[in-house]
Amino acid sequence: MKMEGQDWFYSKKVKEHFLKPKNILKNEKEIKKFNGYGKVGNMKCGDIMEMWIKVENEKIIDCKWKTFGCASAIASTSMLSVMLTEKKGIKLTDALKITGNDIMKRLGGLPQIKIHCSVLGDQALREAIKNYEKNNSTIPKIDKKIKLNKPKLETKLKK
Amino acid sequence: MKMEGQDWFYSKKVKEHFLKPKNILKNEKEIKKFNGYGKVGNMKCGDIMEMWIKVENEKIIDCKWKTFGCASAIASTSMLSVMLTEKKGIKLTDALKITGNDIMKRLGGLPQIKIHCSVLGDQALREAIKNYEKNNSTIPKIDKKIKLNKPKLETKLKK
C-alpha cells in the first residue's frame, strides 16, 4: 500500500517509533544525569515536549524526552533522539543542523497536517542546547506550570 | 397492487379499453350511417377527437369515434362509447349529463395529469349532439384541416 504515510495514515517507521518510542525519560531520578534541558509547548495541537541532553566535549552523548502529543510528535521525537545518539553521539554543531525535514525523511514522511509535529522535538533540542550553553552544569527545575492557549470557539462558530 | 391507476400508471379497465378499444370507426364508408358528428382537438396533449352518433327517437343508438390521443384519451372515449350504447342506447338528455368524472369512475380512475383526457370524448359527444340538432339529417364533411397550437418553447426555456 504505497499510499500509507504519504498523505494520510502514518508510515511503517512512524508506527514503529510510536508503539515503541526510544529514549523516553522513564524515571524522574534520571534527570540528574543531564546537563541541558529544553521545553516547548503548543496546546493548540495538545503538544508539550520536554527534552534532556547530556553533553560532553561538545557532543551530545545521551538524550531523553517526554511528550504530551500525538503519534507523530511521539514518533518524530523518538526518531530525533535516535539520530542524536546513534553513532556514539553527535557534535552540538551538527545537532543544530538537524531539521524537521531530516526527521521526516527518516520517518518516511508525515501527513501534511502533522508536519509541524516533526519540528517539536527539534525545537525542544535547541532549547536544551541553549540551556546547556547558558548554564553548563545546573539543570533548572522542571517547570510544571503549562501555559494553555485560551480556547477560541469563534474559529469554528462564526458568531 | 392497489396503487395502480390511483396516482400513476393506468387502472386495469383503462388498460383493457386501451388495448381493445370499443366502437372505433374502422371504415370511412360507415360514416353515412350517422346523423351527428363532433370534433374537438387539443394538440397541446396531442389530442384530436372525432365522434359520430346515430340518433333515433331522441336516443343515441350507435356511436363511433377516432382519436389521435394518448392511452387515457383512447380508453376514456372507448368507455364513453360503451356507456352511450350499452343499454340499447341512451336518451340525448341523459347523454348530455355524462361528465368526465362519470367516465373516470367507470375506468377506475385516471392519473391527475390525465384527467382532462376523460373530457375529450365527452366534449366531442356534445359537439355531435349539437350537430345532430342543428342539421338533423346531413352530416358535414370531415374537416381534415387540424389547427395546431404554435409550439411555445418559452414555457420551458425561460429566455
Next chain:
Amino acid sequence: MRKKIKQTNKWVNNVKKSIYFDNSATTPVRPEVLSEALPFFLKKYGNPSSFHSTGLEAKIAIKKARQKIAKIINCEEQEIIFTGSGTESVNLAIKGIALKEIKNALKEGRKIKGNFITQTTEHDAVIHTMNWLKEIGFEIKYINVDETGIIKLKELGQAINNETLLVSIMYANNETGVIQPLPEISKICKQKNVLLHSDACQGAEYLELDIKKLGLDLMTINGSKIYSFKGTGLLYKNKNIILEPLIHGGNHEFKTRAGTENVPGIIALAKALELSRQEKNKESKRLTKLRDYFIKKIENEIPQTQINGDKKQRLPNNINASFYGIEGESILLMLNEKGIRVSTGSACSSQSLDPSHVLMAMGIKHEIAHSSIRFTLGKTTTKKEIDYTIKVLKESVKKLRQMSPVWEEVKK
C-alpha cells in the same frame, strides 16, 4: 460473495424477460460492478474519515477509485468531485460558479450581474438550473440547434461576451443521442476566455472522455447511465476553478461537497467507467451496426416515419423515430404490453403534457414531436430483439393509425 454474484451472470437471462430499450433512462447494474462494490456494504464498511484501520481501508479504496477515474479522463485526482447524481454535478458546476457572484451581490446589496450560456436541447438538470438563475437575476442565453440537433456554433461565438460566467453544452443528447462538437465548442470558449462545462451523462459510456482532448473545464458524469449505481455522480473540475459548494459540512471532496462518502457507489462508478473504456470501441461498433439496422428496418417497413436527429453524429445506441398520425405514449404502452420497454421522446407520458422540448428545438412540428419514440439499446441487445420489436411496432403503429383521425390526411 464475489463468486455468488458472478454466478448471477444469469443476469443476462433475467434481464431478457423483457426487451429493455430504455438504457438512456437508466441501465441495470453490471454484475462485475456490483460484486466490486458489495464488500463495502458488509465488511469494509468504514467511514473514510475515521482515523483507524477500518476507516483507512475505505479511504484507500476511494483514493484508488479516484486515481482510476483520473487516469481515464486524463486529469488529476483532486479534480474529481464525487456527488450524489448527475443532476447534482450539473447544479454544482453551474451554481458553484453563480454563487460567487450571488455572494458578492448580497454583500454589496446590489442586483446580479453576468450571464450564462447554454443551448436549447439540454437536459432538465441544466435547463431548470438556468431558469432558477434567471429568476434571481442572471441573464441566460439559449443557443439554437439546427434541424439535426447540432448547436449553431456561430451563434455561440456571438453570444459570449465579457459578462459570460460559464458556457454549458451537453455532450450527447438524452432524447436523440445527438453529439455536440465539444472540441469546436471548446475552441470558441478558449478564444473568448470563458469556462466550459459539459453534461456528459449520456456520452460517458461510448464517447471520448479525455477532458484535455475535449477541452473542458468542467464535466458531469453519473452512474445510473453506465451500468452502475443510481444516486452516484462525479464532477470533473479543473483545479484552477474554485466552486462555491452547494452542500456545506465536513471537509470531504476537497471541501467542495460535504457528506460521508458513498463508498460502494464510488467504487462502483470507477469500476463501471473502467469497464466501459475497455469495451468502448468494440461495443460502439456492435451497437452502431444494430442501430443502423434498426433504423433501416423502421424506414423500410413502417411508412410515414422519420428519424429525429443527425444519423451520424449520434450515440451508437439511440434511435429516435416519429410515427406520423399517432401518439408516442400509445405506441409505448402497446410495446410495453409485449414486453418491450421504450420511452416517448415526448414528455407527455411523464409529468408534463408538453411535447419534447428537444424535438421542438430542432424545428420539428408539434404533432410529430408528439409521435416520437426513443429506443436506446444496451449491452444485452441482440438483433433478434430488434426483429421482434420491429414486428410488434409495425402492428402497433398500424392499429393506432386505424383509429387516428389524422392518419388519412397524413398518408397523402
Next chain:
Amino acid sequence: MRKKIKQTNKWVNNVKKSIYFDNSATTPVRPEVLSEALPFFLKKYGNPSSFHSTGLEAKIAIKKARQKIAKIINCEEQEIIFTGSGTESVNLAIKGIALKEIKNALKEGRKIKGNFITQTTEHDAVIHTMNWLKEIGFEIKYINVDETGIIKLKELGQAINNETLLVSIMYANNETGVIQPLPEISKICKQKNVLLHSDACQGAEYLELDIKKLGLDLMTINGSKIYSFKGTGLLYKNKNIILEPLIHGGNHEFKTRAGTENVPGIIALAKALELSRQEKNKESKRLTKLRDYFIKKIENEIPQTQINGDKKQRLPNNINASFYGIEGESILLMLNEKGIRVSTGSACSSQSLDPSHVLMAMGIKHEIAHSSIRFTLGKTTTKKEIDYTIKVLKESVKKLRQMSPVWEEVKK
C-alpha cells in the same frame, strides 16, 4: 440472491475480526437491509420516471418505502424528501428556507435580512451551513449548552425574535450522544411561531421519531448511521413548508430535490428504519446496560478520567471519556493496534488540529478535550468486547502517561 446474502450472517463473525466501537461514524449495512435492496441493482433496475412496467416496478417500490417511513415518523407521504446524505438534508432544510430570502434580496437589490438560531454543539453540516449563511449576510445566533451538553432553553427563548427564520437543534450529539429536549424546544418555537428543524442522524436508531410527539417541522435522518447505505438520507418536511430546492432538474421528490431516485438506497433506508423501530426498545435496554457497565469500568479501573456529557440524557451506545495527561489520538492508535476501532472526541486526528468544538462548548478545558475518546457501541457489541477493551485501554493509557510531561502534575 436473498438466501445467499442471508447466509452472510457470518456477517457477525466477519465484523468481529475487529472490535468496532465507531458506530457513530458509520455502521455496517445489515444483511437484511442489503438483501432487501439487492434486487433493485440487478433486476428491478428501472427508472421510477419511466412510463413502462420496469419503471412502474421501481416507482411502486419507492412509494411503498415512503409509506413505510411515513408511518414510522407519523407524517404524510409527500412530507418525505429523499436525499443523498444527512448533510444534504440539513443543507436543504436550512438553505431551503434561506434561499427564499436570498431570492428576494437579489431581486430587490438589497442586503439580507433575518436570522437563524442553532446551538454550539451541532455537527459540521449545520455549523458550516450556518457559517456560509453568515458570510452572505444572515445573522446567526448560537445558543450555549451547559456543562452536561444540554441546551440552555432560556437563552433560546430570548434569542428568537420577529426576524428568526428557523431554529435548528440537533436531536442527539454525534460526539457525546447527549440528547436535546426536543419537545421542550418545540414548545418554545411554537409559542414564538418559529419553524424548528432537527438533525436526527444520531437519534434515528434509538430514539422516538414521531415528529408530532417531537413537535418538529423539519427533520434530517441518514442511512449511514442506522445500518443502511452511505450516500442516503431523507428530510421530513411539513407539507405547509415550501423549500427552495438546492438541486434543480426533473420533477422528482415533489419538486424539492431533482435527480433519478437512488432506488436501492431508498429501499434500504426504509428497511433499516423499520428494523430499528422493531428492535429499538430491546436494543436500547441492552446497550444502556453495556454502556453503563463500560462507564463504570472506566471510572473504576482507570484513574484520572472523566465522562463527558450528561450520563442519563445520552444515547444508549455512546461513551465519551477523557484520560487526563495524554492525547486522544495516541490512545486511538494504540487501541487500533489491538483491533479496537474508536474515535477521538477531538478532531486532532482528522483534518483540523483544533480540539472538539463540542467538548469546548461544554466548558471542558482545552487539554482535557484533547484527551478524549469516543466509544460508540453497536448491534454486535458484547460484554466480552468491552472487557477486552478495558484491559487494552488501561495498558495504553498507562504507557502514554509514562511518557507524558503533564501526567505527574495531573496526578496530584
